[in-house]
Amino acid sequence: MARGRISRLSVRDIRFPTSLGGHGSDAMHTDPDYSAAYVILETDAEDGLKGYGITFTLGRGTEVVVCAVNALAHHVLNRDVGDIVGDFRGFYRQLTSDGQLRWIGPEKGVVHLATAAVLNAVWDLWAKQEGKPLWKLLVDMDPRRLLSCIDFRYITDVLTEEEAHEILQRGQVGKRERGARETPDVDEHHVSTEEQMLTEGYPAYTTSCAWLGYPDATLQQLCSEALKDGWTRFKVKVGADLQDDIRRCRLIRNMIGPEKTLMMDANQRWDVPEAVEWMARLAEFRPLWIEEPTSPDDILGHAAISKALAPLGIGVATGEQCHNRVIFKQLLQAKALQFLQIDSCRLGSVNENLAVLLMAKKFDVPVCPHAGGVGLCELVQHLIIFDFISVSASLKDSSSKQDQGGVPANLDGPASFEGREKEGQP
Amino acid sequence: MARGRISRLSVRDIRFPTSLGGHGSDAMHTDPDYSAAYVILETDAEDGLKGYGITFTLGRGTEVVVCAVNALAHHVLNRDVGDIVGDFRGFYRQLTSDGQLRWIGPEKGVVHLATAAVLNAVWDLWAKQEGKPLWKLLVDMDPRRLLSCIDFRYITDVLTEEEAHEILQRGQVGKRERGARETPDVDEHHVSTEEQMLTEGYPAYTTSCAWLGYPDATLQQLCSEALKDGWTRFKVKVGADLQDDIRRCRLIRNMIGPEKTLMMDANQRWDVPEAVEWMARLAEFRPLWIEEPTSPDDILGHAAISKALAPLGIGVATGEQCHNRVIFKQLLQAKALQFLQIDSCRLGSVNENLAVLLMAKKFDVPVCPHAGGVGLCELVQHLIIFDFISVSASLKDSSSKQDQGGVPANLDGPASFEGREKEGQP
Numbered sequence: 001m002a003r004g005r006i007s008r009l010s011v012r013d014i015r016f017p018t019s020l021g022g023h024g025s026d027a028m029h030t031d032p033d034y035s036a037a038y039v040i041l042e043t044d045a046e047d048g049l050k051g052y053g054i055t056f057t058l059g060r061g062t063e064v065v066v067c068a069v070n071a072l073a074h075h076v077l078n079r080d081v082g083d084i085v086g087d088f089r090g091f092y093r094q095l096t097s098d099g100q101l102r103w104i105g106p107e108k109g110v111v112h113l114a115t116a117a118v119l120n121a122v123w124d125l126w127a128k129q130e131g132k133p134l135w136k137l138l139v140d141m142d143p144r145r146l147l148s149c150i151d152f153r154y155i156t157d158v159l160t161e162e163e164a165h166e167i168l169q170r171g172q173v174g175k176r177e178r179g180a181r182e183t184p185d186v187d188e189h190h191v192s193t194e195e196q197m198l199t200e201g202y203p204a205y206t207t208s209c210a211w212l213g214y215p216d217a218t219l220q221q222l223c224s225e226a227l228k229d230g231w232t233r234f235k236v237k238v239g240a241d242l243q244d245d246i247r248r249c250r251l252i253r254n255m256i257g258p259e260k261t262l263m264m265d266a267n268q269r270w271d272v273p274e275a276v277e278w279m280a281r282l283a284e285f286r287p288l289w290i291e292e293p294t295s296p297d298d299i300l301g302h303a304a305i306s307k308a309l310a311p312l313g314i315g316v317a318t319g320e321q322c323h324n325r326v327i328f329k330q331l332l333q334a335k336a337l338q339f340l341q342i343d344s345c346r347l348g349s350v351n352e353n354l355a356v357l358l359m360a361k362k363f364d365v366p367v368c369p370h371a372g373g374v375g376l377c378e379l380v381q382h383l384i385i386f387d388f389i390s391v392s393a394s395l396k397d398s399s400s401k402q403d404q405g406g407v408p409a410n411l412d413g414p415a416s417f418e419g420r421e422k423e424g425q426p
Numbered sequence: 427m428a429r430g431r432i433s434r435l436s437v438r439d440i441r442f443p444t445s446l447g448g449h450g451s452d453a454m455h456t457d458p459d460y461s462a463a464y465v466i467l468e469t470d471a472e473d474g475l476k477g478y479g480i481t482f483t484l485g486r487g488t489e490v491v492v493c494a495v496n497a498l499a500h501h502v503l504n505r506d507v508g509d510i511v512g513d514f515r516g517f518y519r520q521l522t523s524d525g526q527l528r529w530i531g532p533e534k535g536v537v538h539l540a541t542a543a544v545l546n547a548v549w550d551l552w553a554k555q556e557g558k559p560l561w562k563l564l565v566d567m568d569p570r571r572l573l574s575c576i577d578f579r580y581i582t583d584v585l586t587e588e589e590a591h592e593i594l595q596r597g598q599v600g601k602r603e604r605g606a607r608e609t610p611d612v613d614e615h616h617v618s619t620e621e622q623m624l625t626e627g628y629p630a631y632t633t634s635c636a637w638l639g640y641p642d643a644t645l646q647q648l649c650s651e652a653l654k655d656g657w658t659r660f661k662v663k664v665g666a667d668l669q670d671d672i673r674r675c676r677l678i679r680n681m682i683g684p685e686k687t688l689m690m691d692a693n694q695r696w697d698v699p700e701a702v703e704w705m706a707r708l709a710e711f712r713p714l715w716i717e718e719p720t721s722p723d724d725i726l727g728h729a730a731i732s733k734a735l736a737p738l739g740i741g742v743a744t745g746e747q748c749h750n751r752v753i754f755k756q757l758l759q760a761k762a763l764q765f766l767q768i769d770s771c772r773l774g775s776v777n778e779n780l781a782v783l784l785m786a787k788k789f790d791v792p793v794c795p796h797a798g799g800v801g802l803c804e805l806v807q808h809l810i811i812f813d814f815i816s817v818s819a820s821l822k823d824s825s826s827k828q829d830q831g832g833v834p835a836n837l838d839g840p841a842s843f844e845g846r847e848k849e850g851q852p
Contacts, residue, residue, distance in 0.1 A: 028523065028525065028528065029525045029526070029528070029529065030525045031525050031526070032525065032526060032529075033526065056529075057526075057529055057530060058525070058526040058527075058528075058529040059526040060497060060524065060526040060527050061494070061497055061526060061527040061529065061530040061537065063493060063497065064490060064493045064494045064497055064530060064536060064537070065530060067489060067490045067493040068487070068490045068536065071486060071487055071489065071490055097454065098486065099454065099455045099456045099457050099458065099484070100455070100457070100458060100459060100483075100484040100485040100486040100487060101484075101486050101487040102454065102455070102484075103455065103458075103482075103483055103484040103487065103747075104483060104487040104490060104491060104535060104536050104539060105535055106694075106722070106747065107723075108534050108535045108723070108749065109530060109531055109534045109535015109536050109537060109538070109749075110490060110494065110530050110535050110536035110537065111487065111490070111535060111536065112535070113530060153697065153721075154697055154698075154720060154721040154723075154724060154727070155697075156697045156698075156699065156700075157697060157698040157699055157727065157730070268532075271579065271580055271581075271582045271583060272580075272582075272583040273582065273583055274582075294580060295579075295580040295752045296532075297533075297534070297580075297749075297750065297752040297753055297756075298580060298752050298755075298756065299725060299726070299756060300725070300756045300759050300760065301580070301583065301752075301756075304583070321529075321532065323534065323535075323723075324723065326721045326723040326724050326727075327723055329724075330723075330724065330725060330726045330727075333726050334726065
């Protein structure tokens, strides 16, 4: 049971000098220092449990997010944890619709990142008080209770609370049966989705080999190691220089062979016509998707790119910088993406991600989380495992590339961090 | 000539307790304290000129924007003013695409508001050094130079630099002739658009009578005064309670009579279906537009509302919380608005507003600025006068409501501030 009154909120600015080794570098973020605004909630309960929550940043500006967390603190302090999670929708609304603070958002940028960090800490505290990992707290929760955590404002034109309830009800049935899987030779009828996750894990891909700032020799060495470690899906950063991209993509495709999966990620480098032209040139390397081909705000642009690249067998993936559920709603409405990439720290925590997972299910678009940054891999696995067990019940890629197998989670991150977890070990 | 090196950037957190009187209150911002993050740039030039720039806020959170301004300061300090404005596109890109800071935007929310404040100060400094008001600096500037201030990234699919140049070239011709006007009885052929602005001014409307927090008696008194002062266009806040809205709209329509213009503003209160239903009930009061019917991020939602309300003769207006040119681009592409409301402090200053004015011209959508907040009226008049003289050359409302006359600028603001400037006195 949720218990105690929030007696303290502290927030730290934590930075790692990843730019020194070119880790995490891409076409738009050439020198990131992977960092986080780190929130700790304490209560007056005697259990001594604390809630830890983060939002991910790239170095400079973390202090701005810390400042925004402090601006939100008055909504959190002295609140009973039971009251917060008992009306979690109301609490979410209180943070995101503060009549003065919302002007500097709303529900986007710094204030929303701060909201994510605070709410992530609340969810962590709640899960600890319940004695469960977050994914299990979500999976075990009554559907009505789960929906009471979601703010449906601005999305009822595509998903009402009743529709969401029907999706979760179907998931309840699915939880007691098997999910679609990648290895159909196992006896499927006696394994629940939850058992499946616990025994088989969730598939992942790696970006750790092919950051844009890595020289070819490093790329080759890391790719060779990843192959030995059993990785089967690889993402390469592109977008800065076409000839470089062709050389790097050829290198990595030759190393991984024709059967393994290759994704590409432009990190918003292109305008719409440029994205289409550039990807036509890289189509020979048969990417499953091009990720973030243009501005994360450009729904119609992503739709145009999706339409143009479909004949080449290339899907569009985006989401790590989509700032709220309203943008995701439109990306789905406009058929602007074929792979939806939630992030655990940019949307308003679990609450808003639940809304996006349910919308993705309605539109039958697979969810492939963004991770890799400091702490993102730890956080997002809870969301995607909940999605598999209670919502999507599928590892099948519902895109046109059925031969590619499961929907990969991005556990990229710099090589020195958590990003190199082996496939199948969520 | 631009001169000197930026030797100091200071930034202040300035707040006014407007919430005490309900000034500025609306359906989503019930207790705003009109405030600003105020940037002052100093140079080592001997002229002693300083550049002043602001971004508008609603109270809490101003300190977060101040923190973000300080995070941007290193891009500005020790730079030659001539170098900055000589490659203004590059400087804009430097601020908005900082490889670490952009993660907490990009080009949205707190960091973009901070960018606006800094760039507004640069433009103010430049105009002072040139000895001209900002609108005149813009009007006199060579089109190629003007375009070199704009970052066309992410908008080239609807507006290339060459197309923008053609628009400005046509404006150059227009500058020497008359613009379409509201009072065609004047001898039109001997008045340039610039002379027209100087002698006749730019039309405006007022919201000062009808903030949501005002009791009916206050509304009546202020409306009566505004009518005496010569106002002909009135905006009323709606969206919190339908019966209240009907009563208030009836009150104000009865006071202003059938001929004068009434606009309505819901400040993002509704979901898409709710907006359509609610406005169908208010249609009897013949509003020119419904402003911000739903989330500012919902391009497709605004398009659906526009389509549904067109048969009722009601247009959709939005923009004061549209966070960048990419959102405006899509609103235009999707026919999601009939009145485009730029804001001088939310977009990346003059630079980004120029891009939006040019896109609006291409799509033939009238621009009706948002103002009213602290300093917004002072700032935005320069943009709209430039728009009239060099871009749109029209005061005609290009919406279906041709009988409504000119395109109004919003000079609303709380009654105690600058918001009650008389129509025709820009």
